[in-house]
Amino acid sequence: MFEVSLAACAMLLLCGEAGASSCPGEQSQSQGSHRVLRPQSALTSFRPEEQNNTEVVAQVGSTARIRCYTHFLGNALVTWTKSDEEFLLTVGERIYTSEPRYFISHVRHQKLWELSIRSVRASDAGAYECQVTSHPLAAIYFFLRVVEARAVVPDGGALHSHAGVQLRLPCRVDQATEPVSHFFWYHNGTGINFSKTRSLTIVTHGYCSYVVIENVTWADSGVYTCAPLRARPANLTLHVLQDEQRSALYNGRGEGGFAAAASVLPPVPPTWLLVACLVGARPSC
Template structure:
């Protein structure tokens, strides 16, 4: 049975095609038609589908949709036209690559070809061939792009200590939302690191790393590594700064200013109290020293007064005793002078 099916398929593919009415030639590509909710299938025409450009990223999944409701209940064959390679026939996959999947939504008459783990070699022209009489073909152009991460402010950034840092990692050319975006600091993942008060805020195609109160050891190499995208790198340089330094990209200045004001007021109060305490200690020290000097002066003065009183008392006592001795001394001296005078007179007489 399968041999008969292949023979019929070969006959169909080898038959000439009426280019004027049923085969839609490749022209300039246009955007993929997006079917809005509630829209009618009648609005999707062969012309709106033909030459549609489908964009997929490396490592992602490309979905090429071919609506055939205007051809009736017909089977679809998918081919990679630039390589003349048969991919699927009906719901059977004829290529050995397990990355290709075919699905058929009967009530929408939709034949969807999915290519998983997209590679650069998958880019090219795909043909949706309806096995009608004559055959009708619709062409789709698959474009493969490489998603990449971009770190704002790179490759070098400077931040002050004590500031709050926000690193923004944005995905470019991504066609699918990444399952994860990991952050690395000097080779170590920090998304779930408990050692630092940091936070990772993930958006659809963006991730923000918030580091509060930047320290010296926060400097180094940072890497943003999204799923299925090229990583981005940045070198952070930490410089000395005050607590109220402006935040990077001008975010959160009010909060930092209020914190810095509070810190400054506290520091001023502490310095004032310390100065007052130091002044009291100095006054106490000099007061004690000067007081001791005054005490020593008073003691010396008192001792001198006592010594003078004692000397006066001694002199008074000596005056009471010495008059008798002075009189006797004076009498002796008078007698000696009298004797000397008599001797001199006698000598003069003999001579």
């Protein structure tokens, strides 16, 4: 749903090319016959029939918020049930389940009853009913779709480079419903986000992250793990080549595409330029 190409991720460090793209989260609200309910004040004017069959999307580990507006139904009480399992969740502002992940919020001036589900699991997917005790009774159905975000790395998880060049190891997140707040990087099982012994920089923005190795050495070879918060991690193996291996790749006898590209990467812009880029533009990744 929120896929971003790795080529688009490369635009992060190129200020002039990043500004025209839109962010992955700014997708159309149309989802087949359903709508993705978004937290906008304009929704308070929705009639019950306009909210019915709304689809809400949440990723595993996040908080799902299902909003039921009763603007045209007076001050009637609301009950929430997981209707496909006939499981009563709330009556008014009281929780009727022992599951501690459920919360109810009533914003009176907006006629809003919001059901929140924290630390969402795949099993939470399904139909939820907001039943309003008006006369006659009104029932508004919502469908929660749960997705699992996952890290994605290029070229089947294997990169080739030679020593002495600057190299970027990219990682993006697919199926995320919100920008990723933290990317954790590991080299051969050891965390490198705050390493003071390595000549590298980690750049993170939105749905993408890079490890920038300033000067590749033999010590940089090995397995890099990209582990975004609330997403399935992915491994990327870096092979640092000897001269004869590099020659074989350039002559078409190996996987030379990425090795050649790695040797001609443009230099990383200074910190002040990167900050100016992020402030002045909204890159696609």
